[in-house]
Amino acid sequence: MAHTSDGVLATHFDDLGQQRSAMRLGMWMFLVTEAMFFGGVFCAYTAYRIWYPHEWEAASSALNVLIAGINSFLLLTSSLTITLAINAAHKGEQARVKLMLFLTLALALAFLGFKAYEYYSDFKEHLVPGPTFVSSTPTEEFEKEYLHAHPEATRSEIADAEFHHLFEQDAAEKVTLNPGRVQLFFMFYYIMTGLHVVHMLVGIGVIAWLYRMALQGRIGKDKFLLIEITSLYWHFVDMVWLFLMPLLYLAGPHKHLHF
């Protein structure tokens, strides 16, 4: 039997136990390569974090920790629901499998919704590295307010003032930050969270496929391993997020929770 998911023993295995172990090991091997893949980015982050600690902390404080916190709970809960789906499949509880897979999908999509809103807010606040970054191009709101108080101010003076207002004002010690290094932090922020989002999209695709199978009544007792293998990947995506939280969002001090 060449094609098998579980329940049917392929000829090159001794028994179902060995076959299941091989399937799990395959996903774990893949996850090791994924850990190395993310490891490279985390390692680069560490080197710059040690070099530019002030810029890293100040830039981190400008990120939205409320949305990140909500997203942490959404992902952790989705890890729980997909694990409960394995147990339900094991017991042959079809309705519960459908419910748990649906909840996992809904939580993952809610995560992406919040993330999209966060990216949009960052874009509006001119926190995207490049010529429109807040240190070169002030936001319209700040420009209006600043011109009201200082009618003679030039655009670059306003940009300097907004940069100071955003990043330097709340610093524990008096520091002058390098705008280039602050932008470097944001590059890491977009690349790391972006890679994470791409991994989530892949996971959502696979879970949607499982959900479709469940709707068609094709996830019986013998197919629990399909959900289990997918859950290994999903938990890994969750783990990456658990490290992104302290590295990106919680690296600097926070004073307010707001959208």
Added chain:
Amino acid sequence: MSEEKTTSDGTYYLVYIVLAIMTFAQLAVSFSGLGPMRLPVNMGIASVQVILLSFVFMHLKGSDSLTKITAASALFFLGLLFLFIITDYLTRQWLAY
């Protein structure tokens, strides 16, 4: 050997609650006046969360030795990656005499 050991739903709920409390603790640390120590403390909490996830939710606890060695190999090679890159990058400004 087709009988599978399963963890009860109750254990999963319990671990989930612990994970959620730890995330609250991380947020609390970021609002505290802990200063530069907040990063190592929060990374420590995240590491415990990852251990719980891998051992309970990913069933590493009941896995066979080959799977455990595979998971540990990720840590080993990540350790090498960090050790050599960080020691190189952080000592480049040292003068060669």
